Amino acid sequence: MKPRSALRSVLFALGSAAALACGAAGPGEADWPPLAKKWFDRGEQSFRQGDVEDAEEAAANALRIDSSRPEIRLLAGRVALARLDYDRAVQVLKGLDSAEARALRGRAHWYAGRVDEAADELERLVSDPEVRDPWAAEIARLARRGAGRKPFEIGGGLLAVSDMPRVGTAALIVPLELSGEPALGLIATGTAEAVIDSKTTEPQWVSLRFGERITVRNVPALAKDLSGISRQVNAPIKILLGVNLLRHIHPTIDFLGGQFVLRTFEPPPPPHATAVKLSYVRGGGMLLRGAFGSQASPAACSLLIDTSIPYPIALDDAAWKKAGVELSSLRSVPNSDSLRQGVLPMLRLGAFDVPEVPGLSGNLPVKEREDGLGIELDGLLGSGMLVNFRVTLVDGGRTMWLEDIPREALVPPASSIVNEPIAVDLEEEEAEEEEEEPKGKGKVAAPPPKGPPPKASPPKAPPGSKP
Numbered sequence: 001m002k003p004r005s006a007l008r009s010v011l012f013a014l015g016s017a018a019a020l021a022c023g024a025a026g027p028g029e030a031d032w033p034p035l036a037k038k039w040f041d042r043g044e045q046s047f048r049q050g051d052v053e054d055a056e057e058a059a060a061n062a063l064r065i066d067s068s069r070p071e072i073r074l075l076a077g078r079v080a081l082a083r084l085d086y087d088r089a090v091q092v093l094k095g096l097d098s099a100e101a102r103a104l105r106g107r108a109h110w111y112a113g114r115v116d117e118a119a120d121e122l123e124r125l126v127s128d129p130e131v132r133d134p135w136a137a138e139i140a141r142l143a144r145r146g147a148g149r150k151p152f153e154i155g156g157g158l159l160a161v162s163d164m165p166r167v168g169t170a171a172l173i174v175p176l177e178l179s180g181e182p183a184l185g186l187i188a189t190g191t192a193e194a195v196i197d198s199k200t201t202e203p204q205w206v207s208l209r210f211g212e213r214i215t216v217r218n219v220p221a222l223a224k225d226l227s228g229i230s231r232q233v234n235a236p237i238k239i240l241l242g243v244n245l246l247r248h249i250h251p252t253i254d255f256l257g258g259q260f261v262l263r264t265f266e267p268p269p270p271p272h273a274t275a276v277k278l279s280y281v282r283g284g285g286m287l288l289r290g291a292f293g294s295q296a297s298p299a300a301c302s303l304l305i306d307t308s309i310p311y312p313i314a315l316d317d318a319a320w321k322k323a324g325v326e327l328s329s330l331r332s333v334p335n336s337d338s339l340r341q342g343v344l345p346m347l348r349l350g351a352f353d354v355p356e357v358p359g360l361s362g363n364l365p366v367k368e369r370e371d372g373l374g375i376e377l378d379g380l381l382g383s384g385m386l387v388n389f390r391v392t393l394v395d396g397g398r399t400m401w402l403e404d405i406p407r408e409a410l411v412p413p414a415s416s417i418v419n420e421p422i423a424v425d426l427e428e429e430e431a432e433e434e435e436e437e438p439k440g441k442g443k444v445a446a447p448p449p450k451g452p453p454p455k456a457s458p459p460k461a462p463p464g465s466k467p
Contacts (some may be wrong), residue, residue, distance in 0.1 A: 119144045155219050160263075176208055253390070325344065
């Protein structure tokens with residue numbers, strides 16, 4: 001063999017070996033269809049930033065180009081679960097055996113009420129020694145004990161109304177019966193499941209009765225010592241009402257009117273309300289997209305709704321900067337080394353602009369939620385904001401209606417529940433009326449740790465828009 005021919009043979013053999021090695025390792029970056037990779041990267045970035053709507057569009061386009069790539073299917077599964085499209089999540093993840101795929105499928109089966117399928121999937125997930133998923137481990141046990149059950153069976157009347165007690169904070173507390181015993185529940189959108197007060201950690205199936213009219217049977221509940229929360233809200237809380245329960249009962253929360261309403265039917269739209277779309281990261285983290293500012297192109301923000309937080313809003317440092325607030329203007333919170341406080345100039349929720357929102361600045365609380373959910377948050381929206389509206393969840397929890405409450409309709413009058421906010425010197429402005437429709441103008445008061453709840457602060461609609 002001639003030297004040049006021998007060299008070509010050696011190079012060909014080396015190239016073939018390299019190609020085989022790459023094939024054994026699976027598809028690489030070079031194997032991505034370029035357009036599919038662009039759509040996937042956009043979807044990943046949008047989902048990480050909490051823009052689930054854009055992530056859904058990007059994932060769908062990436063799937064149309066390459067429907068077999070696991071990375072794209074996992075993204076589509078995460079998006080489908082966040083949109084509460086459980087069948088879609090299971091469909092796009094079919095055949096994938098990774099831990100993430102099992103975690104997403106197990107959650108989709110669970111939230112869809114398919115108890116047995118959820119038990120099978122989650123047991124396989126937690127049997128992997130490399131997987132640490134406390135929620136999955138507890139729900140797997142609970143699902144196996146609930147074999148044959150249909151979660152959230154609702155019976156009784158069409159509608160039940162409970163008076164919401166005021167305990168000196170902005171806590172959203174509901175009287176109810178827990179498995180036949182009188183109890184107080186706390187609306188806690190920061191938790192996915194109902195959580196009962198217990199000295200043990202064994203999850204249970206319980207029944208809840210509201211307003212002596214409606215009973216919700218087969219409610220799955222985790223167990224935890226809630227004595228710390230009871231001290232914080234100044235009331236003996238026996239159960240946390242998480243988002244998995246709230247999505248099933250079509251609730252209206254009217255803190256200033258003192259009423260909690262649940263229904264067995266979908267209510268009609270209120271005449272003067274704005275619709276805020278919600279998504280649920282990993283099926284349980286209640287997320288909304290808002291904006292800082294009222295200009296034509298305000299800065300979008302992603303906020304996790306956690307009604308166990310009594311303050312209107314808590315943002316990380318980057319979010320305060322995005323909102324145009326200098327960090328040097330924030331003031332220290334008394335008796336806290338890490339928290340500061342300031343005033344957010346404007347927060348847009350749906351079609352409502354809410355001016356001068358008092359808030360906290362703390363990177364650690366926000367980062368803890370980011371790490372748990374795997375997304376980037378601008379901050380947390382607490383009960384101190386929602387108490388200024390009448391709030392209704394519809395469409396299985398996918399939409400939240402916010403109604404501006406006229407001051408004259410409040411019972412008792414707003415003036416009877418106003419108190420000095422915590423270390424934030426804000427003065428109430430006069431409400432203004434326009435010819436077409438009343439629009440509130442004022443400030444949201446930060447609720448104190450103890451004492452009367454915050455005053456109402458009607459939002460204003462942006463120019464040229466109607467709720």
